[in-house]
Amino acid sequence: MAETRLGPGREFDAIRALVARWGARARGIGDDAAVLDVPDGEQLVVSTDVSVEHVHFRREWLTAGEIGWRATVAAASDLAAMAATPIGILTALTVPPSWRGELPAIGVGIGEAAERVGAAIVGGDLSDGDVLSLAVTVLGCSRRPLRRSGAKPGDALWVTGAFGGPGRAVRDWLALRTPLAEASLRFARPSARIAHARWLAERGATACIDISDGLVADLGHLAAASEVRVEVALDALPCVADVSRLDAAVSGEEYELAVTAPADLDVGAFELAFGIPLTRLGVVTAGDPGVAVTLEGSRVELTGGYDHFSL
Numbered sequence: 001m002a003e004t005r006l007g008p009g010r011e012f013d014a015i016r017a018l019v020a021r022w023g024a025r026a027r028g029i030g031d032d033a034a035v036l037d038v039p040d041g042e043q044l045v046v047s048t049d050v051s052v053e054h055v056h057f058r059r060e061w062l063t064a065g066e067i068g069w070r071a072t073v074a075a076a077s078d079l080a081a082m083a084a085t086p087i088g089i090l091t092a093l094t095v096p097p098s099w100r101g102e103l104p105a106i107g108v109g110i111g112e113a114a115e116r117v118g119a120a121i122v123g124g125d126l127s128d129g130d131v132l133s134l135a136v137t138v139l140g141c142s143r144r145p146l147r148r149s150g151a152k153p154g155d156a157l158w159v160t161g162a163f164g165g166p167g168r169a170v171r172d173w174l175a176l177r178t179p180l181a182e183a184s185l186r187f188a189r190p191s192a193r194i195a196h197a198r199w200l201a202e203r204g205a206t207a208c209i210d211i212s213d214g215l216v217a218d219l220g221h222l223a224a225a226s227e228v229r230v231e232v233a234l235d236a237l238p239c240v241a242d243v244s245r246l247d248a249a250v251s252g253e254e255y256e257l258a259v260t261a262p263a264d265l266d267v268g269a270f271e272l273a274f275g276i277p278l279t280r281l282g283v284v285t286a287g288d289p290g291v292a293v294t295l296e297g298s299r300v301e302l303t304g305g306y307d308h309f310s311l
């Protein structure tokens with residue numbers, strides 16, 4: 001795709017610098033809109049996600065590169081949840097004067113994340129504003145997008161990875177403690193489980209959601225969409241060091257996947273392929289729609305999960 005030359009001005013100088021830094025990872029930037037090919041027989045899958053200073057992160061918690069990485073991966077995680085393959089990323093950045101010097105480093109983080117998820121950066125916007133905000137739109141394609149609504153009674157419930165790191169890191173930072181590196185890395189450098197989701201979709205996964213609000217809260221969304229009951233036993237939930245299962249179950253911004261699928265998934269093959277756990281946590285039933293959670297055989301009520309408009 002041919003590049004289009006950008007006109008003069010400081011904003012365009014900043015865009016030029018970002019595009020230069022992204023190198024081959026930036027594609028077709030400079031026209032009014034991006035033009036992308038979608039493979040025959042596949043559907044376009046699109047999602048957008050915003051990361052706002054003071055809401056999603058604080059300056060003292062993350063490097064500028066981590067801010068760019070995290071915002072991009074968070075957006076790409078929604079494509080993973082749909083078992084879609086990322087093809088393009090657009091980044092609309094609001095950058096206050098106090099952050100302007102960090103823009104190149106934020107761009108590096110965005111570029112690294114784009115590289116990791118295998119998508120080109122195909123456009124975006126830059127604006128002045130009061131707080132740093134990164135709005136990242138991701139475009140992907142899929143032959144058979146995996147939805148939240150496909151869970152069926154008789155399916156098993158599975159999760160990827162280990163939980164609790166981001167919740168623990170934020171709690172420590174808010175209490176002015178230094179989190180363990182494992183927890184802070186899970187917040188600062190999350191992964192989008194893209195290949196993992198495709199692997200699961202190819203092996204009969206029926207529904208999927210990525211964990212952004214917290215495991216139990218997000219399972220509630222899946223249960224509502226599928227009109228099923230999800231019965232979860234937290235005993236087997238893998239947790240990062242020094243985090244309880246109850247805390248892990250409400251930790252947000254994990255970007256792990258919860259998937260419903262046949263009970264005979266080949267866990268060994270998954271773990272060999274990806275080097276992270278795939279854990280069976282429960283079952284899907286035809287009972288009252290919702291989530292029922294137990295720990296050590298006792299029912300637990302977990303209210304939690306992040307609701308931006310709850311305050």
Ligand SMILES: [Mg+2]
Nearest residue numbers: 078081210212
């Ligand atoms: Mg999501």
